[in-house]
Amino acid sequence: MSNKQTNNTATLDQALELGLKKEEFTEICEILGRIPNFTEVSIYSVMWSEHCSYKNSIHWLKKLPKDGPHMLVKAGEENAGLVDIGDGLACAFKIESHNHPSALEPYQGAATGVGGINRDIFTMGARPIAQMNSLRFGKYENPRTKWLLKGVVKGIGNYGNSFGIPVLSGEVFFDESYDQNPLVNAFSAGLMNVDDLISATASGPGNPVFIVGSSTGKDGIHGAAFASKDITEDSMDDLPAVQVGDPFQEKLLLEASLELAKTDAVVGMQDMGAAGITCSTSEMSAAGNVGMKIDLDKVPTRQSDMKDWEILLSESQERMLVVVEKGKESEVKKIFDKWDLNCELIGEVTNGDTLEFFQNGQCVASVPPSSLVLGGGAPVYQREYKEPAYFKKYKEFNINKISIPENLVEVGRFLFNQPNIASKRWVYEQYDSMVGTNNVSTNNPSDAGVALVKGTYKGIAMSVDCNSRYVHADPEMGTAIAVSEAARNIVVSGGVPSAITNCLNFGNPYHPESYWQFVGAIKGMSKACEKFSTPVTGGNVSFYNQSIVSGKEVPVFPTPTIGMIGLLEDVRNIMSLNFKSENDHIFLVGKIVNDISSSEYLVKYHEVLESPAPYFDIDEEFELHQNIKNFIDKKLINAAHDCADGGLFVSLVEMAMSSNLGCEIKTVNEIRKDSFLFGESQGRVIVTVSSDQLDSFKNEIKTNGINSLYLGKVSKESHINIDSTNYGMVEDFKEISNNVINL
């Protein structure tokens, strides 16, 4: 293909090979009024790829709630959403996937995922202050899983640690549906003065256009198209589509960009992620209703003799496109010189809807930028969807057919031996969680990560959540649960939920049953986000997460990862999860139901895979959050931890493990004991109350008719004692839990 002359007209076969559909090629010919050349087809192929155009998802994404009282920048307007946190400050945040690159080259795939998401934040003029990540892998025992896990964690660690932004929270989940196709979702949040916002819009014909940062190489060419394909046995052939990261360059680019943000020389700036120069020039032009003239000979390259389309499509990392106000070029140059970074004038903004690229004095491509982008000429499809047969079948699950194990002590230990329940210490200790000196959760372990806003007492609470097993069982309810869990984690830590970003990881959109999962997820997310007043600020969609194993397509569990932020007015009021003192009273707040559906216990211990999502009622959930907030505001409780994976038992042990105290509790007769201890019904939080506050707490419960149950007391002896049976010593649980994931 590389031998083709770029000024020759392209063929339909070439377009198809680049991933375009026949009707899309026809459409391009109509837009241009002629047959495009190879370079132009390449441009359309990446801009109209799923990854850049959202062509198969945008119809549904538009239905998500995106308005809220604190939104400064809404979904789709800039590189990331922006939430007002008061005092003239704003928080920019976003989550993005880097699944396909990580499946082939876990170290670089994950590293560049971290780099990309942080660039989205600082290109707006915000300094990143915290990161989270949400990772899914196949069965833990598989050698391939271990290779991927090691590589991904090292990649995230090496890039993020060097770049110097703390990792505050995260999740790791294992299920065989991810065997070939891991999910790597990276989140970053940054802080900025509201006035420093840099827009990703080009304007002012005659204004110079600069490329800054790293040189352009042949890495990551057609990465966006690759991300829009199924992962197959032949995927290794796409290895050159994986980019290579350099956190040192990124760190310099961060500092230089933030210095630039303080000047008035910048008209607009956008990072170069998917589809590199092509995407940044066309999106910035289209956003400003202008065109650009770009001279590719001026782009600093790593190799000589790079073809025009290679320069245009390269996804070399750590680069930005900057439109500068004419006359202020030297101000910009000076900053990048200080940081020893490239800063090259490559073109100018022009009038009209034409984006032109030149090489050796020849125009190699001329396209209308508006025709390339989402919201402009990029195609929008409504895909067919169909409820899969398993959905109804899962609902037939009957708890009475599951016998209660005789030895529940053994079940408790069994659960802590499961990689999904066990400590993720091996993972998170490889991430710098304290650089930036803003992590309030290090010494006050809390359900959500909390970052101090330095210079104030405020904190940004954040959580990434998605139990994809629930989403698989019931996409609509499972996704509503994911939003609820994120909100619960923030509330339990003392925060008020503000907004979410989402990373929608699904199978092939052309597969009606996969698309049904996507549609259900959007519906559930909309409902929950409206209930919790947390608008969706953006994120990304990753389709084609599946493998073809012996000719059969197996999609991953549908995984709409939710990244939520919330605000703590005063971090001194953070609510931590560890037991505080002997004889503190332990209560369960929320409803208790006979339910073990989709629990780790049911799936791993009983090996029953087919059951619906666990019990969930969104109104009860919302009420629970208000009650917990009220307890925290009135200082009635001294610890709080939600019941999530592994149920109440696991939550109690976690509260004990982070304190070295134990507990003595009683179960109730009306509920199956296995369900009471290990069921994962939603809307439950364990709280502890000091003896001094007991009367006030009980009074509050009574006055407001709050659903709650007295469980027992915190004990000095560090054991987990349930109905007078010793379920194990806290030290032993630590020992088990810390050694399951240990590579």
Place this chain on the structure above:
Amino acid sequence: MKCGVVTFPGSNCNHDMIYALSKILNQKVVELWHKDHDTQNCELIILPGGFSYGDYLRSGAIARFSPIMKEVVHHANNGGLVLGICNGFQILCEAGLLPGTLLHNNNQKFICKNTFLKPASLKAPICQNLHSNESYKIPIAHGEGRYFASENVIKSLFNNDQVLFQYCDIQGNINQDENPNGSLNNIAGVSNKNQNVMGMMPHPERAVDPLLGNTDGVPLFNSLLNLIAV
């Protein structure tokens, strides 16, 4: 009490150190740039943590050649106070201002967590006001922090009061279980013979803000800064 904090390209704890010194400990701080040829009469020069020049070759190996390091060496040779934290410690070892070297952690992984330190030196500026029977909770975050030197050097370090801190448990017991990276004799920080140049892997600047729930680093800075006041 004029403190200078050096920023190398790739330093990422420089802002944290400046914040700790100026906002929490109320010191006068100037930012020194790696290309500078002047230390602006600072009494204490701090090399902060991070990944100077990317640290792709070997931690601190490139930074020692930067222009500011000539001035730091000059300052040190004149008896001026120098403190290197984490990458700063690695740079001081590479520059020959401190004995020994820092190897990859024995588990070959980056490690970030709270550790406990026991002050070993009686007279070094950063230790002199500390309680030798107490442990201090100071976090680490490094991939190359395993302190190593020849047997003779280690012996002389102890004999000359040059070992600043050793990793210990919360009660102050020094044992291998509490050694996070395989450092010889649990050594977490050392000084030169004159004790005016000090380096340590743990990050005291991460343990000064009461809002973060750990202020065990404050006595270390107070010990060091009191000396400047005298």
